[in-house]
Amino acid sequence: MYGATVTSWKLADGKEQLFLSEKAILDGSKPIRGGIPVVFPVFGPPPQNHATSALPQHGFARSSNWEFLGKSSSESLGKGDRKQSNESVTLDFGLSNTMLSDESRKAWPYEFGLVYSVMLTKDGLETSLRVQNNGSQNFEFKVLLHTYFQIDDISKIRVKGLESKTYVDKVLNASIHTETSPSLAITQETDRVYQALDAGVPVVISSADDDQPIFSITRKALDDVVVWNPWADKAKGMADFAPDEGFKNMICVEAGSVASWQTLEAGETWEGGQFIKPRL
Numbered sequence: 610m611y612g613a614t615v616t617s618w619k620l621a622d623g624k625e626q627l628f629l630s631e632k633a634i635l636d637g638s639k640p641i642r643g644g645i646p647v648v649f650p651v652f653g654p655p656p657q658n659h660a661t662s663a664l665p666q667h668g669f670a671r672s673s674n675w676e677f678l679g680k681s682s683s684e685s686l687g688k689g690d691r692k693q694s695n696e697s698v699t700l701d702f703g704l705s706n707t708m709l710s711d712e713s714r715k716a717w718p719y720e721f722g723l724v725y726s727v728m729l730t731k732d733g734l735e736t737s738l739r740v741q742n743n744g745s746q747n748f749e750f751k752v753l754l755h756t757y758f759q760i761d762d763i764s765k766i767r768v769k770g771l772e773s774k775t776y777v778d779k780v781l782n783a784s785i786h787t788e789t790s791p792s793l794a795i796t797q798e799t800d801r802v803y804q805a806l807d808a809g810v811p812v813v814i815s816s817a818d819d820d821q822p823i824f825s826i827t828r829k830a831l832d833d834v835v836v837w838n839p840w841a842d843k844a845k846g847m848a849d850f851a852p853d854e855g856f857k858n859m860i861c862v863e864a865g866s867v868a869s870w871q872t873l874e875a876g877e878t879w880e881g882g883q884f885i886k887p888r889l
């Protein structure tokens with residue numbers, strides 16, 4: 610329930626797909642380093658003079674206690690009369706303003722409801738978030754599904770689907786660039802916010818060896834993608850990151866809406882999510 614963070618996703622052969630730090634703190638005293646933390650309602654350090662200014666980095670969703678709303682499975686009719694059972698299983702989690710710590714509620718005093726749905730299908734994993742404004746005031750939010758993908762070797766992957774997109778390079782003083790590479794290699798500390806990606810075009814983590822997708826990430830209403838790898842020094846500097854060399858086995862490709870604020874009017878609902886198709 611803590612942060613509604615998915616900490617593990619295994620394929621039928623037992624292979625783990627998500628990176629979870631060996632020193633991830635799971636007792637609720639710090640956001641979980643790994644898996645899929647939910648970033649809401651602010652991304653990164655909050656700006657000054659904004660409704661989110663008093664919140665911690667990446668907001669409160671990843672460090673609040675959510676509630677389990679229930680499980681549902683859907684079955685589809687296969688070819689002919691053969692029924693295939695358990696095509697997908699969905700777990701729903703909820704968080705609302707009344708469940709926040711006093712501190713968070715004071716820092717962001719809006720009436721809201723979040724429903725986070727985690728759906729496991731035979732083809733992949735979908736995680737989606739519904740944001741409801743239950744109050745009488747509009748509010749602004751950013752949202753990001755901070756997915757830590759587990760990979761065998763950072764030197765053997767490429768990130769595709771970002772060519773010609775504008776990005777903010779947080780490693781280079783938030784300077785603005787245009788991606789020229791159709792196939793991005795990660796060779797150093799990387800922290801980039803790619804903006805305004807094309808809807809329906811997946812971002813792909815592919816193998817440099819055979820050029821085949823390892824993960825393909827499709828987004829709904831999440832137009833921005835953050836690519837993050839702390840690399841050696843930053844990884845060592847994070848108390849909850851282990852092993853030190855673990856940065857070679859992870860890449861964060863984070864689908865979000867973070868380049869600008871979403872305004873949610875009183876009574877309105879917003880929904881967005883990602884579908885991750887692994888190499889099967």
Ligand code: BG6
Nearest residue numbers: 666667755779800801835837863
């Ligand atoms: C990424 C940010 O989304 O999250 C990085 O772009 C940040 O700037 C990283 O370092 C990890 O953040 P945190 O708060 O989990 O250490």
